[in-house]
Amino acid sequence: MVPNKVNIAGIEYMxxxxxxxxxxxxxxxxxxxxxxxxxxxxxxxxxxxExxxxxxxxxxxxEEAGFQEQEEETVSRLSxxxxxVLKDNSFAFGKEPGECL
Structure with a gap:
């Protein structure tokens, strides 16, 4: 499920x-x-x-980590x-099992 917003380095992205x-x-x-x-x-x-x-x-x-130049191939491979990894392992650090993110 794609969220409506995500916080990245203290910046809220809609x-x-x-x-x-x-x-x-x-x-x-x-x-x-x-x-x-x-x-x-x-x-x-x-x-x-997703x-x-x-x-x-x-x-x-x-971007928020300060990498102004990003190679699309590198971003695609890593993402x-x-x-x-995120999908197959259902990570939710700091949350109880079953609790919404």
């Missing part, structure tokens, strides 16, 4: 699922650092939306593995 992003912009997701905004194309499977969210979140993590 997450919007929008129609037509892939068709109009030819991307599945976008991150706008100065607006604290992540956009995900709404016309994808739930798994693909994977795209983790990809865009990873870009924001890199795909991070997505798999």
């Amino acid at each position: 997450v919007n699922q929008v129609e037509g992003l892939a068709e109009e912009q030819e991307v599945q997701g976008q991150v706008f650092y100065h607006k604290g905004l992540i956009k995900i194309d709404a016309n994808m499977t739930e798994d693909k939306k 994977q795209t969210f983790v990809h865009e979140m990873f870009h924001a993590i890199m 795909n593995v991070l997505y798999q």
Whole structure:
């Protein structure tokens, strides 16, 4: 499930699922650092939306950590593995089992 917002290094990023992003912009997701905004194309499977969210979140993590230059191939490879680890292990640090994130 893609959240409506995510906190990254103390910055709250709103997450919007929008129609037509892939068709109009030819991307599945976008991150706008100065607006604290992540956009995900709404016309994808739930798994693909989640994977795209983790990809865009990873870009924001890199930005907030001070990495101004980000190679797309590196971000894609690392975010795909991070997505798999998060999904397959259902991490929820600081939360009780079954408690919402």
